[in-house]
Amino acid sequence: MRILLLEDDADLAEVVALGLRNESYAVDVVGTYAGADELLRTTTYDVACVDLGLPDGDGLDLVRRLTTDGELRRPRRSLILTARDAVGDRVAGLDAGADDYLVKPFHFAELMARLRALARRGDDRGALLNVGDVTLDLATHTASRSGTRLRLTAREFSLLRYFMHHPGEVLSAEDLLEHVWDANADPFTATVRVILSRLRRKLGEPPLIFTITGAGYQLRPSS
Template sequence: MRILLLEDDADLAEVVALGLRDACYAVDAVGTLAEAEELLRTTDYDVACLDLGLPDGDGLGLVDRLTRDAGLRRPRRVLVLTARDAVGDRVDGLDAGADDYLVKPFHFAELLARLRALARRSEGQGSVLRVGDVELDPAAHTARRAGADLALTAREYALLRYFMYRPGEVLSAEDLLEHVWDANADPFTASVRVILSRLRRKLGDPPVITTLTGVGYRLEAAP
């Protein structure tokens, strides 16, 4: 899952971005509306976490424009992160188009829980993801196949989680690079193939991730 984090407090942005990356999310962090809009014109995000009080304007305007400006790629979900805690502010944020609203200061565990809830809402999944005999628990950060624990690296786990949210969909290498890797990652899709090969080896037989030559990859229940 790739996240856009718009936060003008550099220290807070660094802490939140590091925590999210430790939880196997890909994160692009920016501090101004202009930077956020530049990314939103070229990059597809699963979630945007947006502050409201910013040095170059009000983030609420960006939340509203995401539903009206065809030049902006609206993330699947929008989460407002702000110090504005009045009921009216919450109502304004949700009415502008946000999917959730979290007031600062917040516990990081709650932010992670809300991100998991937004992912479930987007994909219609339960709290534990299951495809065939593969099971992934985003809250416990565990993955199993046929009841056996899988020892996955952070990138392997993030890749499997993205597949698990989209069972049966054909995902290109570019799709995977866009949503599982962030702007600091190796830009060559060969890195996708390397991590995918390792993940397949750990998942074992029979294979559950199939290759459609020239098209992409698909996660499906093993026969």
């Protein structure tokens, strides 16, 4: 899952981004309305976490534009993170199109729970993903195959999660970079191949992820 974190408090943004990355999310951090606008014109996000009080604009206006401005790539979900705690502010945020509203200060565990809930919205699979004999528990951040625990790094877990959200689909290296890595990833390195090779090795036999020559990679459930 790739997240846009729009937060003008640099210290808070750093702490939240570090926590999210440790939970295997790809995070792009920006501190201004203009910076978020620029990213949203070129990058597709699964979730946008938007602060309202910004130095160059109001995040509420950006939330509205996510549903109306065709020049912006609309994230699948949006979450307002703000110190504005009045009932009227919450109502305004949700009416503007936000999927959730979380008031600062907040516990990181609650932010994670809300992100998991947003990811499940419209998805009847809940916290458990099952493809063939592989199971991912998104709540406990664990993976197993045929009942045997897989010891995955955060990036390997994120990559497997993305494959399991798209079983049978052919995913290009660009798709994987777009959704599993953030803006710090170098598209000209072999980073996808390296992490994918490690993931395949940990998944064991029979193989689950196949290379489709000239197209990308495909997760095929074992029979």
